[in-house]
Amino acid sequence: MAGLGTANDDHGSDIKFVKVIDILSGKVSGRVAVRGWVYRHRSTGAVQFIVIRDSTGAIQTTLKKGEVTDEKFALAEKLHIESSVVVVGDVREDKRAPGGYEIAVRDLKPIHIGEPFPITKDMSEDYLLDVRHLWVRSREQNxxxxxxxxxxxxxxxxxxxxxxxxxxxPIITPSACEGGATVFAIDYFGNEAYLSQSAQMYLEALIFSLERVWSLTPSFRAEKSRTPRHIVEFWHLEAEEAWVGNGENMKIQEELLSHICQRVVEWNEKExxxxxxxxxxxxxxxPPFPRIKxxxxxxFLQSKGFSIEWGDDFGAREEKALTIEESMPLFIINYPKEIKAFYMKENPEDPRTYLCSDLLAxxxxxxxxxxxxxxxxxxxLIERLKREGANLENYEWxxxxxxxxxxxHSGFGMGIERVVRWLCKLQHVRDAVPFPRTPSRYYP
RNA sequence: GCCGUCGUAGCUCAGCUGGUGGAGCACUCGGCUGUUAACCGAGCGGUCGCCGGUUCGAAUCCGGCCGACGGCGCCA
Structure with a gap:
């Protein structure tokens, strides 16, 4: 609790600021000071219930006539939702309070009496995207x-x-890293440059110095995709490893992802x-995750009645059918060359395919x-790039x-928002970003 | 890019085969000594997305446009 500061109560002594979670978990008692934002405000006339939230949680505070000054009581009645306040009061265990604890207020100081908050109870997804700068305060976004x-x-x-x-x-690049995908062009002192779609090629260069590298960068896709799994700007976690084949590459992925899951369980049970x-x-x-060719x-898909043939790529329906019954992530390996990128290594056991994998949640x-x-x-590489009609000059380096x-060497790229979407059971990847960029939105 | 749905109060929506624009929430005022998205009463609040057409009369019918959302494709 170091660094939280103190607040003067009405007796003039210094009271330590505490976090809401420390009250709700029973760690602190007695007289405390809390600072935060008004989450709910109810009144029965002589008792006001003000629920205050901070970054850690929300706690009910009670103001009774006679227990605070009439001026403070009247002032408290004016607090709109999301007004910022400091309260000083006594922690009390009470079954009637949501969360089991409440603060009996002795003093209350508005820091800012907010204007009426635009977000109320019935809100469309559309509207919440318009006021995203305020919706980030919601329990869900938090x-x-x-x-x-x-x-x-x-x-x-x-x-x-x-x-x-x-x-x-780099985020600014001279050419698209992956053939076909659409890039955002920017004016680079009179020349055309592009926002990165992937750091992969740069990571490949760096393994010759550092052997095992990773990066976390924004990636940009200028495609008007309208699906729950696409956003224009996303956070891309990529790794590249020298002396590593496709099999060990998968081991690295499953260990990394498992570690992430274990830590999230450990750190975010409440959320x-x-x-x-x-x-x-x-x-x-x-580990290990199941893997199928x-x-x-x-x-499998044909047996489920899909009209799909060897050489076709999987769409959303196919991916869903493959994993809907699974509780573990699933590797699918050795895709046909036609539906994957030029830089992948040919599979010596079946030259129609690559040594590659997709990991499906x-x-x-x-x-x-x-x-x-x-x-x-x-x-x-040159042969494949020529066949795709790419400008070889861009790929010389x-x-x-x-x-x-x-x-x-091998490597992979993980879509952070897609992982968060799965872990948080979100309808759409844009809910895994505080300020999502979609084809139709770049405000706020 | 394709298919579909929807634009009415600050927000969520109702508004029938055309005839004086409504409710809930928010906000303001009043009431209530334990509320749980409190409740009760009153008040405030509108360029019915835009443009045009039909009609004595259009939120409503017709045409066009714009915008957003949902699904598919592309992909992480």
Whole structure:
């Protein structure tokens, strides 16, 4: 509780500020000071109930006529929802209070009496996106942001424990990193540059110095995708590993993701409960994850009545069917070349396919990681780029990486918001971002 | 890009085959000594998305446009 400061009560002595969660968990008692925002305000005339929230939770406070001055009582009646206040009072266990504890207020100081808060009870998804700068205060957004922070913290923790260096690839790039996907162009002192869609190629360059690297960067896709799993700007966690083949690459992914799940369970039990995610299902996420070949996935889908043939890519329906009954994430390996990117390594056992994997989240949430061993033969890369009609000049430096001590290597990219969506059981990835960017929105 | 749904008070919505625009919440005022998104009474609140057409008369019928949302495709 260091650094929370103190507030003068009406007797002139200094009272320590405490966090709401420490009251609700029974850690503190007696006279306390709390600062936060008005979450609910009810009154029966002679008793006012003001629920105050801070970043840790919400607690009911009670004001009774005669226990505070008439001026303070009248002032409290004017507090709109989301007004900021400091209260001083006595912690009391009371079954009538939500959460089991309340504060009997002795003194109350408004810091700012807010204007009427625009968000009330019936709110459309549309409207909440318009007032996102205020909706981020909601319990739901608060819980999701806490889980997301844990995901990032746990990922960094795992990489640090496993000999990876965190690196900082550029966001402004001279060309698209992946063929086909649409890029945002920006004016770069009179030339055209692009916002990064993936750090992968830069990470590939860095393994020759650091061997195992990872990065967390925003990635941008200028596609007018209208689905619950797409946003224009998303946080991309990517890793690249020298001397690692496709199999070990998958081991790294499943260990990383399992660590993230275990930590989120450990750190965010309250938030997960609020979001409706049962902790058991996440606690059981442990290596190894089941893995099936693309061919087997096709056969499975055909047996389920899908009209899909070898060579077709999986759509949302197919991904859902493959994982809706699963409780573990599922690897699908060795996709046909036609539906994957040019930089993947050919599968020596079946040259029609690549040494690659997609990791699908369980319960139908779909792809959260795309991964592969990378092609090391410069001629094969040139040949594939030519076939795609790419401008080879843009890829010269990338081909160069295969000319000076090339080594086998693999890597992957994880969509952070997709992981958070799955962990928090969200309808849409945009709810895993405080200020989502979609084709139709970039405000606020 | 394709398919679908919807635009009425600050918010959520009702408004029938065309005839003087409504409710709940929020807000203001009043009442209530234990409320749980408190409750009760009153008040305030409108360019019915925009443009045009039909009609004595359009929120309502017709046409066009704009915007948002939902689903598919593309992908992390």
């Amino acid at each position: 819980a999701v942001m806490k889980v997301k922070a844990s995901v990032l913290k746990a990922a960094r923790e795992w990489f640090n424990m496993n000999d990876f260096y965190e690196v900082t690839p 997960l409960a609020f979001l409706g995610r049962d902790v058991k299902s996440l606690r059981s996420i442990e 693309y061919d087997e996935a096709i056969e 369980p319960e139908g949430y779909g792809e959260i990681i795309g991964a592969s061993e990378r092609e090391t033969d410069p001629n094969k 990338y081909i160069d990486l295969r000319r000076y001590g090339s080594v086998p």
